[in-house]
Amino acid sequence: MASDQPELNPQGRSVAWSDGEPPSTEAQALFLRRLRTLLERRCGTATEKLNEHELRAVDRAIYSTYCDCLQLGVGSEAQQLLQQLRHG
Secondary structure, eight states: OOOSSOEETTTTEEOOOTTSSOOSSHHHHHHHHHHHHHHHHHHSGGGGGSOHHHHHHHHHHHHHHHHHHHHTTOHHHHHHHHHHHHHO
16 A cells, blocks of 8 residues: 555545645655554454554554654644544
């Protein structure tokens, strides 16, 4: 998936960036893609195969990547991805 558009696959929905534009820097796009990938791992069917320690590691990686997104100025986009996880 090379697109800069975030998607979470479990429900087949996608989230548009808050201002309708993709991230303006490669770093922003990288960390948003990383967050999307971690969230897909956390809420996907592979979660059932992860043990408690692995789930905790994924959760920590999600939090750390979310903090990186905040520092890079794409917090609202990261929040949209997290909202989709909560409502999915």
